[in-house]
Amino acid sequence: MPSSSTIRPAMGVLAQSCKSAARTAAAPARTPSQLSPYLQTAHLSTSVSLFKRHKYLGARDTKDHSKKRGESAIRGTGTRWRLSMSDEPLPKPVPKDQLPKVETDKNHGLWDFFYDRQTVAQSPEKDAAHGRAWLVEELRHKSFEDLHRLWWVCVKERNRIATATWERNKSELGFGDAEGKARDYQVRLTMRGIKHVLTERFYAWEDAVKLAETDPEVDFSGEGAPYTPSQFLEEELAEEELAEEEPKPEEPKLEGQRPEEPKPEATTQEIEPAPKPEDIPGDKVKI
């Protein structure tokens, strides 16, 4: 069978249409095709596509017979010969400014990676406006839950600093790397302190458990209370408090008589020292 390249396309179409005509002798009535009103084609005919010009206007056969002469993707010339999808309405790219706006969640968690939503990094002045790291002594008074949450606050802050550094370098925003590094160092010192406190607390607990095994007041067997104080000081303290409270409400009723108790306090002019941080349990201390 001769290949389509040797015979002219028009001849090939005619040959195929003759073949089809021979086969479908009892085919339904032919109708004028969209190609030409004078050309009648059968139902489901492919003559329309076959009769289309094989090459575009302006394409001439050059001496070197190169089929891709003049084609340029850079200059957007299009193809020289008709392709299967040449007549299909291909979508054209929408200009960037006409693209539909992407809807974003204002409260998305990923926004926490940015100092500023427009310019990821913040100015060096704002970056430098930070305090000092937490001291280990200050962290010792914090509960585990507080330390846990503070750790993750530090992690998020370091992520923010790293994102800002990356963006500053990528977009060439300018200076600010040194301030970011100094800020990061302080955050890392705080994290170091948290780790130190937790480790120290664990070791102290281990040693305390060991010590408690020799303590008569403590019972770790599981039966009964773990701690039974030898001296019930709470009852004694309660009795003392009750004794003090009784005369106090009577004192203001007396006129012109100074009560004995506040007198020495007024003359000595001593201010009681504020309770030391270690005396206040738990996370009540706010720094």
Place this chain on the structure above:
Amino acid sequence: MQPTTRLLAQGSMRYRKLRLTTKDVNKGFYKGTGTGNVGEHTKHGGFSINWKKVRTYVCPSLEGFKLTPFVTKNVKPVHGQYEDKLGPKSPRLYLERWKAENGLD
């Protein structure tokens, strides 16, 4: 590990002390990447993950948490005062505090 003698030829000592990477040497040389071990290699060439070894990161809710990684510079560093010589590492003080705060529920 020593490189091939060929590389030591002509007095070139450049390759005498090579810092090997994970890609060097066919067998016998293993160099990790610091990511840790999470399972075992099977005899068929696969790898079975031991989920007890796999890392999990637990982030608590930071709702209403006011502490920041920084402390104001106006607060001067103050050393803690402890009755014990060991200070915060003292088990005696730890035990006493436990008795006072947590001993009797």
